[in-house]
Amino acid sequence: MAEYEWQRVAREISADIDSGRIPPGGALPSIVRLAEQYGVADHTIRRALRELRERGLIETLPHKGSYVLGDETPGQGV
Template sequence: MAEYEWQRVAREIEQEIRSGRIPPGGALMGIVRMAEHYGVADRTVRRALQDLRERGLIETLPHKGSFVADPLP
């Protein structure tokens, strides 16, 4: 089954979290920077972050950014 781009981005971010490259409480890149890094549109990154939030892997604070959940589920 084909994977949507947002799923690929979410999977890659999750791998960085699970491997410890982004530790619990660590900040993720901003949306624009992530879009450039993964070669996708801003809305694709937003959808990936939504998925990660729904699964409890990250928390997003208004005007602050997204951070790895501490503790991880």
């Protein structure tokens, strides 16, 4: 079965999170930068980020961006 582009992007970002390349609390690049990096449209990035949020890997804060969930995630209590 073929993989949708948003699934590929979500898989690659997830791999970066799992490997520690993007650490807990680390910010993901902006939607525009991710779209350029992966060579896809911004709506594809938004769908991939939604998938990662649903899987509990990231949190998106309004007007601040998306962050990897973990001990140092912005917005979590100290």
